[in-house]
Amino acid sequence: MDFDLTEEQRLLQDSVARLLGDKYGFEQRKAYMKSADGWSREVWSQYAELGLLGLPFGEDEGGFGGGPVETLIVAEQIGRYITLEPWMSTVVIGGGFLRHGASQELRNELVPQVASGEMLLAFAQVERQSRYDLFDVATTAKKDGDGWVINGRKGYVVHGDSADRLIVTARTAGGQRDHKGIGVFLVDAKGPGVERRGYRTVDGQRAAEVEFSGARAVAVLGNPEDGLPLVDQVVDECIAALAGEAVGAMQAAHDMTIDYMKTRQQFGRPIGSFQALQHRAADMLVALEQSRSMSYFAAMSAAERNPAERRKAMAAVKVQIGRSARFVGQQSIQLHGGIAMTIEYAAGHYFKRLTVNDAMFGDADHYVRYLSETGGLVAAA
């Protein structure tokens, strides 16, 4: 058991922290948000230079050779600065599908483009009726010659507006809520039969509503008849990254709150001298540290080979981190008071991202239900 980072991991952490410290001040972030893409191409190219875009790929294919711990390290920094670039979509989710589902040929073609920053990916999964169920898929994929044709509508496709390729879940067989009969397809986002409407989300990120009408897939990822295990695996890896992001954002929100409590004067003394507020701040620290522990558990479990165990572990991660993110987010606003209600103050932006982070791929309530239905973490004796 060893929680220390290796020298290489420390270097990675330092270099990301340095880059974002330099490029992601609050005012800079606001400017990126207002730009055409809604994020910064300049920062993106620097991600590429640091190797962050090739992070999960093997060194033999031009990647960084990172595993779950490296992903956690980067994700935490991304959370500290609540960055807007499509790293999670392209590298964690897109990279996950390429690693676990792509043919060698497709990998050879796409991995270098992803690693260099030329290729942006987005995951088109959510549908009107699906809520958080990954298997609830109404979008269809029909065999046509040696290819597949996609029809249907996907919502909240994170960074779908700037993506070059969309990774789409679609039904190849069975009913809408069947676990079997789901395929994962790569579709050219700018190709015929794909219509996108981009929009900004409450956390300052970008997403798109995407309509597929007879769009031809450019490739299949994994088994088109039974792609759900692949989706689960990639989503679980993303949940581990989201955990790291949440910890980074909670840390920043907590730091900001403590600093404010030390400087804000009321009744002739700093508000941090009041015990009621001190105890709240201590409870925030408890939530933060428990979440940090859980983010390590997430990194450890991302590589778990038994899918059922891995799903349960990630469910526990979502529950603990979701609950903590809500508490830390809400209390960081409350302890600041009115100032944090203004859009000009950073705390609210962390709170909004933490709120969305909890809900991504299912919120804490969703996973409490899942975990309670699958027997929980402790066996009866």
Added chain:
Amino acid sequence: MDLRFTDEEIAFRQEVRDFIAKELPAETRERMVAGRSPTKQQVVDWQRKLNARGWAAPEWPKEHGGPGWTLAQRYIFREELQQAPAPSPLGFNINMCGPVIIEFGTEEQKKKYLPRMLNLDDWWCQGFSEPGAGSDLAGLKTRAVREGDHYIVNGQKTWTTLAQHADWIFLLVRTDPNAKKQEGISFLLCDMKTPGITVRPIITIEGGHEVNEVFFDDVKIPAENLVGEENRGWDCAKFLLGNERFGQARVGASRERIRRLKVIAQESMDGGRPLMEDPDFRRKVTEIEVELKALEMTVMRVIATESKRKDKKPDPATSVLKIKGTEIQQMCSELLMKAAGPYAWADGDPDEEEGSNEVDVAPDWAFGLAGVYFNWRKQSIYGGSNEIQRNIMAKAFLGL
């Protein structure tokens, strides 16, 4: 970063598990599974078995009879005892007074007391709290006046756990009433048979006799029973309170309670089916399991950082352990009680051998669960109340 136990550690866990399976008497285990405290004799017998195996004091250095384990091994050992469940080595001897004597005591004191502590030839109890000195421990008033070769002690201690079993007491006394409050305190060892000592039971809300008041009326304690320097007893107290950083998490104990809860919730019917099949109940259990998993990982972090730490500065994660560890145990006890439904309400001290309400009025699995729930409210009060823990966090880690 490698978050797994090593192969050696996994093998060690099996060794401990095998030992417990072979040596732990069934009656002791069954009593503890039912949520009752082991009897004095059960604790003594078990401590002696551990001592014979060289495992009586997981944290002590080898030269004083410890097994020379790593932090991870100590954690595994304690977790296995808690999960079994088996009695832990007696805390007053092994985790409180023993380490203080090892750190501050004379050679004679070490020779005289430590081997008897290991074998539980002497049962120790702790004389710290007083009616006027709880969270503000340094406000204690029990007075010790040096007269020749002795201290004459007058005053009152309270919340003295299991003083009714004790052969010896270690206590904090005021030796200099004029010094600043932390600076006039000394650490003394006292034979409970010394004339002038009176032990009076305090019966707690569930009806059990666990804690006591201990009165000192001109009690003569030999000066050689002073540990460390006179008026430096606060150093011993701080050392004692701070040296067990992960002891209060009790992850193994909570895991054992959750297992038990799942068994009971399978027995207990609700709406025509086992309670465990009720989605609301299951979700409550799940919420606790998740908190416990996070706590377990926090303990791992503390172990991993502690074993490399050179300074003695506490880690913010350590404060989480007391607060979360006790909250989780309390939630377990509450759900266990609720699981029993109306059969939780048969009164009777689960630790009383005689005269309790232990007749056939409720299923065996339900008996005493309410008592444990009421009793375990103590957990967030003792060992530095959870509010004191928050004060510590605010000051030491947040700089507020």
